[in-house]
Amino acid sequence: MKEYQIDVQLSSNLKEKPAFDQLSFGTVFTDHMFIMDYTEGMGWHDARIVPYQPISLDPSAIIFHYGQTVFEGLKAYNTKDNEILLFRPDENMKRLNRSNKRLVIPEIDEDFALYALKKLIAVDKDWVPSVEGTSLYVRPFIFATEPYLGVRPSAQYSFVIILSPVGAYYKEGINPVKIAVEGDFVRAVKGGTGNAKTAGNYAASLKAQHDAEKQGYSQVLWLDGRENKYIEEVGSMNVFFKIDGEVVTPELNGSILEGITRKSVIELLQYWNIPVVERKISIEELFAAHHEGKLEEAFGTGTAAVISPIGELSWNGEKITVNNLETGPLAKKIYDSLTGIQTGVAEDPFGWRVVVETE
Incomplete structure (x- = not known):
């Protein structure tokens, strides 16, 4: 070197x-x-x-x-x-x-x-x-x-x-949080700076987050800035949904930040042979999946919290509960695996760990 x-x-x-x-x-x-x-x-x-x-x-x-x-x-x-x-x-x-x-x-x-x-x-x-x-x-x-x-x-x-x-970033820890779907404000828009990690994106999110917290929610679920229907991120995290056995996460589209925990979760699921797909997913599809009994789990992913399970979603006056407000088995497995690799207590088959020489 x-x-x-x-x-x-x-x-x-x-x-x-x-x-x-x-x-x-x-x-x-x-x-x-x-x-x-x-x-x-x-x-x-x-x-x-x-x-x-x-x-x-x-x-x-x-x-x-x-x-x-x-x-x-x-x-x-x-x-x-x-x-x-x-x-x-x-x-x-x-x-x-x-x-x-x-x-x-x-x-x-x-x-x-x-x-x-x-x-x-x-x-x-x-x-x-x-x-x-x-x-x-x-x-x-x-x-x-x-x-x-x-x-x-x-x-x-x-x-x-x-x-x-x-x-811990969230006082709830690995316990599910309540999320409000944001209908008025947007975090970013394709062609803007949503896929860059820059301060303005976070400043733009504060008003919606502040309003959601006053109503008892931990964070907001962001929809796209053009049609206001497709799911993008949850708070400052990427988001995943397990629907009828398949894990779905919004595809990168220029307004979604390419999270490193997101990338790791996708690679971990592929390693486990669990079906995972990156695609557009609308809020209507998500609520329909819940009504059909197919929405099994929902969770955010990010450096600060690693995995943050979602237990409740509120949209257009309707509230839905995910997995009985309990942490789902997949979210728990991912959390344990990632934190195990990060802290050295689990095997690292991917070579993700880097040692800091202190001598």
């Missing part, structure tokens, strides 16, 4: 670590962060690990006004043998560059980005929790830093990685 240069400045004021058995999600951050800058004409430069600290930006920085930013999310896991594992991090770096292309952000060297990520985790290795159900959440992100009020791609960027020890 070629030599990579990263300047490391260790913190002289280490933080007190939280109780790892009482972690929430995304509220506590480690002692260090990675930063690398981009300047037009120079490329990416000055890779460094520094103490975790605020970022100083000019008020006219392009990110504040035109939203030119992308991000990723993945996790590091501590095994019973005190080995730190990552789950398919190369896929995250590939997706980061796909998002970069869509937002006209200079691409990063994926191998170097992964090297930097591993080195940062090695520096803050004592922050990787070992309590069951916990992990170290890894957030790489890139944003435009050039001070300029004009609608064009920035000439300057920063690439940052921060780390956060986390517990």
